[in-house]
Amino acid sequence: MAVVFLLYVIAEVAAVWAVASLIGVLPTLGVLLAGAFLGSWLARREGGKAARAFLTTARSGKSPHAEITDGMLVGVGGLLILLPGFVSDVLGLLFLLPPTRAVVRRAWLRRAERRAPLGYPRHRGVVIVDSEVVSEDGPRQDSPPRVIEG
Template identity: 35%
Template sequence: MTTGTPPRNQPAGARRSRLRTFLPLGVAAWVVLEIWLLTVVAGAVGGFTLFLLLAAAFVLGAVVIKAAGRRAFQNLSETIQRQQQPGAVEAGEQRSQGNGLLMLAGLLLMIPGLVSDAFGLLLLVPPLRAALSRYTERAIERKMSVATQGAFGGAFQQARMKQSGSTVIQGEVVREDEGPRGHRDDSDPRPPIMPS
């Protein structure tokens, strides 16, 4: 028999996130809706017509994913070439936006189902894709700014402290006492960092 107490590794005030609570319910509702809609459309237009519609959506999704992948590879090649040329102006950032959403659109089109096909077709509309890309970018920036100020702020700060060609080692500075040849005073309780 289980009790209402949280597990030992979870604090008493911690609650299950909304995403973990509602994601399985959302996926189950989506699958039921897709199956129901497929049966309704198959009854209205016929099974063979529905099969042709799903096959066409699959082929369109494959074409979209291939085009987005080719565009992403071309943008990567151009970025590498720009970085190899000294003083190159950063251009083409606008063209690289939306590749992830194009791939998502292709994936949604390839999944058998009419609701996923509708969402995939909506993501193919350029103004809608650009607006969704800007919204997603702002949401990620907000989450990252909260994360950098939270518990992982120290880790992010340490990662930012690293510069190319140098390493920052946090520690304590131990000054050598004034003496012949820089020997330490034996009354100091701290051992030397490196043996002399």
């Protein structure tokens, strides 16, 4: 994980250096600030859309898996946009824009389905429900425990 973070930092520094050498230092800072403001506006807008879509789907009784994933991806995209740097801005835009977010969502859900267990394990045998039978008068000591055999 530390190697990935180091590579990310190197890529960010290289991208900022390249842009600054092309347009200058102050315009580069301006572009970074404009990207942060534009990205935060876009994240707020897309987050609101994702929340409304979630509520609509949940009220209709359908499973809101796609809407939950969209909301999560919008949150990650907004976080990436607010980080300073061009690489994180591009990645954040991929998570914020609806067409690319749909592609990322499908890939994410496919990966989650592959990694998810296929079903709950099935246990066969005897399950003891309780160890004493309780009546209105209190516990009865003469009754055996209830048992459900599977």
